Amino acid sequence: MKYQQVVGMDIAKDSVQASRFDGTTFFDFSFPNQEKSFLKEVQKSIPKSDPSHTLFVMEATGAYHLKLATTLYKKGYSVAVVNPFIIKKYAEMLLKRAKTDRKDARLIAQFGFYQEVTLFAPKESMAEEITQVLKGLDQLKKERTNLKNYREAFTCHNEINPVVRDIYQKQLEEIEKAIKTLEAEAKRLVSQYAPKEYQLLLSIKGIGKCSATALLGLLQKMDRFSRGKEVASFLGLAPQISQSGKDKGKAWLSKKGNGYLRRLLYLAALSASRSNAQCRELYQRLLAKGKPKKVALIAVANKLLRQAFAVLKSGCPYDPHYLKLKSNLEVVLT
Structure with missing residues (x-):
């Protein structure tokens, strides 16, 4: 969809630098990044028009952009x-050299x-x-x-200061209690x-509660x-392949998604490579081809993610014999 005007926003913790662009000219304005005032300031700085004619674009800046993006979305923009x-x-493609808040807003x-x-x-x-x-x-x-690593380092000494020992122990107990509270x-x-959906995901061997x-x-x-x-x-588990230059023929993970979820799926792949029939077959096949264990486990994590997608889309629990049954049925029908 082509918009009549686009508002680019460079967002900081306390302020927002914005620029409205209609394809010809820029109109720059700024306002505090405060939930009570920014919607009023935004509406004051753009011509009155149908919200569907205006697009607001901003960079992902941790938590700083979230309130503004959500408020504008709820107002129909x-x-x-x-x-x-x-x-x-x-910016590199356009050979931009200067970098200021105003120029960044215009670029966005x-x-x-x-x-x-x-x-x-x-x-x-x-x-x-x-x-x-x-x-x-x-x-x-x-x-x-x-904390456990710090405490372990002190065990190298013959004697541990009792105050230090008690503080580390108390902190560990408090953290363990907090972890149990958040898990619940x-x-x-x-x-x-x-x-x-939670039960569907748990039906996949290798995917646990976490x-x-x-x-x-x-x-x-x-x-x-x-x-x-x-x-x-989206999660960064897909291989990125280079077919030119010095890296021709090489492949690597893009790692552009959520790192926390990637780590969890990698750990889940360790279990799935033993307990999940399809994942185990994939893992052993890749090892037989000479692939490193880490590469094979990443492939298993990718397969686990696809299995998770499949059970959520189908609404059916994971069936390790599904592909075999499907292929046998196709043979019978043909």
Whole structure:
């Protein structure tokens, strides 16, 4: 869809620099990044028109862009949230040298006017809550690992200061308690948000409670994807292949998706390579071809993700014999 005007936004913690572009001229304006005032400031700075004629484009900036994007979406405006890496490459393509907030806003507006973008839609509120709980769990588990490593380092000495020992022990106990609390909260949320989908995911050998919860929280019910390849690409589990230059013939992961979910699926692949019949067959076949174990496990993680997509789309539990039954039926019919 071609919009009459595009508003590019360079968002910081406390302020927003914006630029409206109609294909010919830029109109620059700025306002505080405060939920109570930014909608009024935005509407004051753009001509009165049908919201469907205006597109707002902004970079993904952690949590700073989220309130603005959600508010504009709820008011009926079209919003696009773009990966900053894409904007950076677009600037390099145009040979841009200067980098200021105003020029960045103009560049984002120009990108949105001439390039095709994917429109933003906020997560369902409960899926967002699950995501918040998962981020908290991930942070706490990292802190637990760090504390254990620090405590282990002190054991190299003959004597450990009792105050230091007690502090580390107390912190570890508090973190363990917090982890159990968040795990219980994640279980409560997912049982309310998508109980059927949760059980479908658990029917896949290798996907456990944590992985199933993360898939539903971060990817919701995968409704916006039409193929399993799209999910793998979105999450950064699809191989990126070079057919030219010094890297010709090489392949690597794009790693452009959510790193936390990729780590969980990699860990799930360790289990699936033994317990999931299709994943085990894939893993052993790749090892027989001489592929490194890590490469084979990443392929298994990709397959697990596609299996998850398949059970959510079909609404049927995972059946390890499905492909064999399907092929046998085709032979009979032909």
